Amino acid sequence: MTGNLTEKSDVYSFGVVVVELLTGEKPNSNPKSGNKRNIILYFNSALENNDLFGILDFQAADEAEMDEIEAVADVAKRCLNSIGVNRPSMKEVSEELAKLKALNQKSWAQSSQSIRNNASPPTNIDECKDPKKYTCHGKCDNTIGDYECKCSLGMHGDGRVGCQGFAITTIIEVIGAIVSLVIICLLLFMILSKRRKDKNLRENGGTVLKNQRVRIFCEAELTKATDNYDDDKKLGEGGFGSVYKGVLSDNTVVAVKKSKGVDKAQMNEDFQEICIVSQVNHKNVVKLLGLCLETKVPLLVYEFISNGTLFKHIHDKRSQVLASWSNRLRIASEAALALDYLHSLANHGPSKIAQNHLGQVSGDYHNCSSLLPPLTHCDRGDDEYDDDGPREADLEGRVSFTGQGETQSMKQLSGGQKTVVALTLIFAIQRCDPAPFYLFDEIDAALDPQYRTAVGNMIRRLADMANTQFITTTFRPELVKVADKLYGVTHKNRVSRVNVVSKEDALDFMEHDQSHNVE
Incomplete structure (x- = not known):
């Protein structure tokens, strides 16, 4: 026992839920004797004594259904193995329950066809035609096997008992001084x-x-x-x-x-x-x-x-959801499938894929993956095939330059925009391996100012998060406004020197350079 929750812990918990489905009892139930008992020990004891059907809270319809119940009980027993490594994976559990579900549906379909061939047509009476027997103080609507009674417009209540009018609300006056105090x-x-x-x-x-x-x-x-x-x-x-x-x-x-x-x-x-x-x-x-x-x-x-929670339907004896074994088997199978999907996402999701390809760049890529555009998983549902053959799940990268919610597919970006996305990825990785400063010299001049502004703000934010400096030698308004330090190169007597430049001098230089170009 390590005290840590693992995938095998989920498998054990799933086994507990299956036992609840079979027995209808809570994990720590109170039998008629008044003493609490652990249903897992109770369940295992019943299996050892060949008394499985004695602890079920429902009756098996036939021998085929009894075989399915025994198979599911065996799955639960393996999930509840006290040694974690000996428990099956959720994928194995999901596949086994899916097979049982498919066999059950085939058997149910054959049984239903036989019932339809021998059943008599249902009968229905119109309760609205007998108001003395079926009371209604409003509008009566006949339904199959019952009737609905709705109060007239402007009234409320239960039409079968009696309708009432709306209550009149009163307006409370307040003193001006109190109103002023309340406002403050x-x-x-x-x-x-x-x-x-x-x-x-x-x-x-x-x-x-x-x-x-x-x-x-x-x-x-x-x-x-x-x-x-x-x-x-x-x-x-x-x-x-x-x-x-x-x-x-x-x-x-x-x-x-x-x-x-x-x-x-x-x-x-x-x-x-x-x-x-x-x-x-x-x-x-x-x-x-x-x-x-x-x-x-x-x-x-x-x-x-x-439809409510599974816990409610298991322990509320009035619920009819678990009245049939088919429903219990379907719920167990689909729950196992969902849990296997979550395990697969956690182990093989976008972040792990990125780690495999970019591990040499950053030792902690997982921490910065949240700064990147999300990857979208497209579930095809029941529509698995098209004219060209089987479909597979899609992974699509999308990016937003404005931060206003609208996004573009990576396939739709221009060359300059892809350059910005690549630089953003580099700085996101540097976010996980902080450097003393970030030096950013060039942004594609063909990009619109709003894109250059977005990248400049992104670098500023990353620098703040890493508690470092953002340095630039490129005098563009979008960078000058957010940089910590500016460096300029001067040439005098054939000697080049790099000096720190203030933001004011940089802005004056850009204004002078712009007016010179206009002339």
Whole structure:
């Protein structure tokens, strides 16, 4: 036991979830005796005593389904091996469960066809035609097997019970002096809040994270979306913090992850989670929509999964999602596939590829990879083939020169623009191996001023981050404004000398040179 979390730790955790799927019990459950028991020990004991079907919380439909259940139980047993190296990889688990899922679907399709051939057509009654038996105080709509009753426009409530009118709100008058005092307090609060948010933005790595392909939310927007993190909006709670349901101004439903306390290790873990999950595009992985950097600990905003969590469906006996073995097998298979995808991204993602090719340039390329344009993973989904044969996932580099959000493909750049991108890459690598100063002599003169300005600002930012100096011998406005030192070459009596030049002298020289060229 090393105390460190590895991929094999994920495999063990997945095995626990599979046991929960099979038994319907929590990891530390309370049986009728009132004593807590560990379901892993309980599960292994049942396997040793050939009593697997005695601990399931559902009944197998036939012998074929019993064979599948035994196969999945064997997968769980291997995942729960106490020796980590003896556990299978998530790829092996995913492939094995996928095969079982395919066999189950084939068997289910044959069974369904037999049922359809022998089934009688369903019947339905119109409840709206019998108001005495089926009460409705509003508009009645017949549905298959039931009916809906909606209150009339301008009313609210349950139409089956009774509708009520809207309550009338009252306007509260306030004294002018109190209003003035409140305004002053609000202004002071806004100033202090702005300073706090700016500080949190810097400490939470806003400079780097703004380059990620995620939306940056403001704190007020998420507070409003979650009704100030009302307990009624809470979806779940754990050691890491709480997750709340929220509705944005555009009616998008989201899940907001709010961490507990200010733990440095947790903040680093959240930062890594943002950098990795923002690049994930997988149908079985919850999508990271954005984050808020204005709080002490960043808030993470994910897409909302309306079907609820797997934990809820396993332990809520009213749920019908796990009523069939087919659903349980499908969930286990797709969860294994998603976890294998995340492991593959962590081990073979863009950063590792770059390390393999640029390791001789920088010993710590991973730390500066966040300064580069993100690589986009294109998931083809079910559409695997086209007329020319199998399709493969694409990796596309994109770059922004203005910093306003618009990006261009590397394939669309001109020669001069590609030069700037290459220089940017070099300085990003130097960011990881700091030098006493950065010397930058030339920028392609064919580039527009906005591009030269963008590169100059980038060099200035890198120099500040590395606590070093930015030196230039090229007198161009875009460089002079951001450089720490300027050096000029003078010729006198056939002797060349290099001297420090002030920004004022450099600007005067450029103005004189420009007017001379005009004449």
